Amino acid sequence: MTLDTQVAAPAVSFRQVTKEFDGVPALAPVDLDIRPGEFVSIIGPSGCGKSTMLRLGSDLDAPSSGDVERSSDNVGYVFQDATLMPWRTVRRNVEFLGALDGLPKAELRDRVDRALATVGLTDYAHLLPKQLSGGMRMRTSLARSLVLEPDLFFFDEPFGALDEITRMRLNQELMSLFAERRFAALFITHSVDESVFLSTRVLVMSPRPGHVVAEFEVPFEYPRPASLKFTPEFAELERQVATALGEVS
Numbered sequence: 001m002t003l004d005t006q007v008a009a010p011a012v013s014f015r016q017v018t019k020e021f022d023g024v025p026a027l028a029p030v031d032l033d034i035r036p037g038e039f040v041s042i043i044g045p046s047g048c049g050k051s052t053m054l055r056l057g058s059d060l061d062a063p064s065s066g067d068v069e070r071s072s073d074n075v076g077y078v079f080q081d082a083t084l085m086p087w088r089t090v091r092r093n094v095e096f097l098g099a100l101d102g103l104p105k106a107e108l109r110d111r112v113d114r115a116l117a118t119v120g121l122t123d124y125a126h127l128l129p130k131q132l133s134g135g136m137r138m139r140t141s142l143a144r145s146l147v148l149e150p151d152l153f154f155f156d157e158p159f160g161a162l163d164e165i166t167r168m169r170l171n172q173e174l175m176s177l178f179a180e181r182r183f184a185a186l187f188i189t190h191s192v193d194e195s196v197f198l199s200t201r202v203l204v205m206s207p208r209p210g211h212v213v214a215e216f217e218v219p220f221e222y223p224r225p226a227s228l229k230f231t232p233e234f235a236e237l238e239r240q241v242a243t244a245l246g247e248v249s
């Protein structure tokens with residue numbers, strides 16, 4: 001699918017958005033548009049306001065000044081903690097948001113089946129969260145959001161607590177999903193490699209009060225093969241992002 005990301009209305013836009021906590025600025029004025037088909041990563045030092053931006057973008061918190069606008073209320077969230085209900089099976093966890101949203105039973109069943117298949121958990125749907133690996137718990141969390149077929153996704157370091165192999169695999173799966181669905185995404189990470197591999201655009205933030213100090217367009221076509229990471233072009237972009245991070249850390 002080709003999408004002209006420059007003409008579509010922003011899925012979310014930040015206009016001169018600031019945030020203070022107890023009078024102390026956490027976020028300097030931020031301007032940012034994320035359009036349908038854009039996967040924007042934010043990377044920056046600890047405490048620079050990445051999660052704050054995500055909370056403001058997703059309406060979990062209100063800015064101190066400025067405006068945040070979303071073009072759709074159909075929003076998905078995936079956090080580092082999968083926040084599954086321990087007494088519910090994988091299937092019942094994945095059903096949860098769709099049921100809350102009042103999806104008709106048959107539609108919900110179809111969507112849950114598709115979401116479970118997308119994340120590779122069809123054969124594990126009867127298990128409880130305690131019987132799952134960390135990667136499977138994260139897949140369950142992702143599937144729960146997918147059931148709502150969101151136009152806009154917020155990811156707060158979803159793979160930060162996973163081992164490297166699982167993280168690489170989930171990066172590949174999320175990239176494939178994005179290649180297919182082309183939702184809009186705001187993705188918080190501490191990993192340069194992950195940000196470049198997944199994103200159409202990478203933003204580097206300064207220490208508190210956070211603001212965007214560097215921005216990189218990532219030109220690689222989707223779907224991206226894992227072997228992309230071994231190309232000189234990928235390594236060069238990683239080097240540039242890491243350098244921008246180093247300059248501000």
Ligand SMILES: Nc1ncnc2c1ncn2[C@@H]1O[C@H](COP(=O)(O)OP(=O)(O)OP(=O)(O)O)[C@@H](O)[C@H]1O
Pocket residue numbers: 021022026044045046047048049050051052053208
């Ligand atoms: N509810 C709050 N009350 C007071 N201060 C807060 C609150 N939430 C965040 N902060 C402060 O705002 C700043 C930005 O926090 P935020 O969690 O957005 O940073 P971050 O870049 O996501 O950090 P990390 O990479 O460590 O997760 C930090 O200095 C934090 O202590």
